[in-house]
Amino acid sequence: MSHTDPDRYVTRLFRDDYPILQGLVASGRLRRAAVSLPGWDKATVFEPLVPVSAHGDHHLRLGYADLGAQIYALPSAPYAAVLRASGDYRQPAGIAGLQVCFGAPDLDAATFRAELRASLAQPLKLDSTPHLATADHGGCHATWWPNRTLILESGGDWFLALAFNLETRVIRSPGKSVFGIDLNADPALCIADSAGVARMIGPRHALLDGLRREHLDRPLAPKEVRVVRALGYASGRGPLEVALRDMLSRAEAVGVEKLDTRQLYARFVERSREQAALDWHVSWLPQALYRARIRLHRVDPAFSTQACHRHPSHLGIVRGRMFDCPLCTELQHRDKNAARNIQARTLAVHRHPR
Structure with a gap:
């Protein structure tokens, strides 16, 4: 297009x-x-x-x-475009290795901090490779x-x-689905489709949480903080762009809640992975869907967490991450229930626009 x-x-x-x-x-x-x-x-x-x-x-x-x-x-994709067009782009030496360490399971904060200090002890390197981008740029x-x-x-x-x-x-698949998305902090979001499948995207990052805790007692240097934020943002961006590519290939329509972004920024902005989720929700997703000619609906968020998706007229009880509906025989995950509610509201608006 x-x-x-x-x-x-x-x-x-x-x-x-x-x-x-x-x-x-x-x-x-x-x-x-x-x-x-x-x-x-x-x-x-x-x-x-x-x-x-x-x-x-x-x-x-x-x-x-x-x-x-x-x-x-x-x-x-835009991040890679900036690097491609920049002849004097400089990154920390060993940034690719730092990213591998950052994503390694069970790596402790002390080991990562040693690798980070060693990297930043060297001069910035002329490097226009988008190491922090996902492999296929989200389609x-x-x-x-x-x-x-x-x-x-x-x-x-x-x-x-x-x-x-x-x-x-992205190659469009013949079968189309209507998606509903619930934005959270942990996980970053939950996506439900027309088949009733609900997927959690972007769980917590143990190393990043450990670095935040250590930073309270043994503060990172300002240069170290900047690199950790960039790595944290990239680690949040990865699963979000995988989800975006899937929706670009399968979506007939996508629904998100009408949210007050001013309140969200107050909660999200200082946390790099959460900031990536918010940016994805309010900017990346709408623009990519627009270019792919996929309809985006912003639906009423009222009671999306408290109402049961199976019994929409009944409110349940939220206990931590679980949701208990008085008419259901089993507990549900609160985020999956909310995403399914948003998916149902999106389907209704998409099929019967006012």
Whole structure:
């Protein structure tokens, strides 16, 4: 599908560099633009009047101004596109090995920290390989348009809106399904399909949890924190993009809850894997479905966790991760029950639109 309107992915700029951004506005190198972006109605939008280039997972350059940015916090296809287009992209030496260690089962935090320190003791290496991306990029391909970059200011915070041409490259299966998605923190989400199958996506990461606990007593250095966040984000992105590819191949329609993202950001943003799930939910999934011409429905979230999917007019009791319906003979997992409720509501809206 050819298109000229860009797919935009928004990520954060570092707070320490806000004065630089304000200086760029004062000097005229960031010009206010009379455009708005979906979901950012209250943001002030600026257009850079200087070249934009990426030089690392945490390094953006506007003209001669260096800024910290979460470049790594993109879907795999756009992330790979940025690296392909960047001739001076630098990554920690041994980042591929660190990623293997990060994903190793039962690796203890002390061993990983030693590997991390050894890696960061070396100079950054010129490397444009997207080590942190998934192998097939979630079934998508992207081309970066650096000259269409925008900078957003909202509520005193600054964000980077990168522009891409996104294509979905997944073979569609003949059988179609309607999916319902329940967003959580543990697991990241639960997906139910028309066959009644509910899958948990993105369980907790033991090493990342261990590093967070150790950080309270033996803090990681700022450089170490940045790399761990990038690795954590990548580990969350992987299973989400596998799920996305499956839906791109099989979906007739996909349903998600209408959620207040301001509340979600307060819960999710400081935790890298959870941030990946939220970005997937509010940005990556809708854009990929749009390009694949698959309908996305946002359904009413009311009582999706408390109502039984088998007996929708009856409320049950939630105990921890379990759901107990008074009319059912067995307990259900609360997230699977919620995903099946969302799937049923999506099916009803899709079959009988108002």
